Amino acid sequence: MKRILGMLLIILTLLIVMASSSFAAKLYTTTIHETTVEEVQDMILEVMTGKNFTVDEVDKYKIIVAKNFGDGFWVTSQLCKVKFNMLERDGNIKLMVSETELVQGQLARQRSIDHLIPLIKEIRNKIDGTPMDQIASEAVNQLPGSGNERQKALGIILGDKNGEGYILIPKVEPGSLAADEGLLPKDIIIEVNGRSTKEMESSALKSYLANKFAANASIMLFYNRNDTTEMVILKQQM
Structure with a gap:
């Protein structure tokens, strides 16, 4: 009877968590520019161990870290494993992150990240x-329509200013709004919302663009x- 109640508790916990995260993202991918696998690995380990994750596995293009949630008595113990996959491409590293969990050592499933x-x-x-x-x-x-839309x-x-005092674009994020609108690396920003970029520093323009x-x-x-x-007009489609 006790074993049956324990299993029912596990199933109930999973159903609640699954219902609450059914529209949550299960995979996060981002491209880190002009770096190496080794540099990315070092930073993953630094950040994740700093948040009390333990290192479970380290491979050439993969790192797995783990962390227990719950005390196993008042809160069901959940061992969560976060997997970082790395793909080298044109001097950049594409980082793909996913997470799985085991509730009381059973029923592994993918978890919202x-x-x-x-x-x-x-x-x-x-x-x-x-x-x-x-x-x-x-x-x-x-x-769109996946339930996992992100802005x-x-x-x-x-980047820095060119010889004429205008601000350069050394990089454009793949899949970003700027990329969608056709901006490319090495483009030179002349004017933003009626103001010449000769009148502002790169750091000031960065803050202005982020706020807008x-x-x-x-x-x-x-x-x-x-x-x-x-000329291009950049505006997020809501």
Whole structure:
């Protein structure tokens, strides 16, 4: 009887968790620019062990860390394992993160990684400097209608000024709003919302763009590519 009650408790716990996370993301993918697998591995270990995860497995292109949730008495014990897969591509590393859990050592299942997103963003931010509020998942299960939609990142990575005083774009995030609108690395930002970029520093423009994007305001941007000036309006589609 006691064993049956224990099994019923496990099943009930799983049903509650599954119901609450049925529309949560199960995979998070992000591209970390101009780095190596070793550098990404080191940062994953630093960030995750700093949050009391233990290292379960380390491979060339994979790291698994684990953490227990619940005391096994008042709260059902859950062993959660987070898997980081890494893929090298054109000098960048595509990082794919997923999580599974075992309740009292049984019934492994995929778990929502929403609670890990701040840590994933921290890992990337510490490596390539991308602002955390501009990092969004590139996972294919974020398609409209999947129930896992996430706001696209703006995706403009700002660099230094050129010889004329305009601000360069050294990188554009794959799958971002900027990429969707056709912006490319090496484009030169001439003007933003009527103001010349000669009048502002790169750090100030970064803050301005982040604030406008977060407020879902339109960003009218003039840029130069191959001596031709083009215009694009960036605005998140809600």
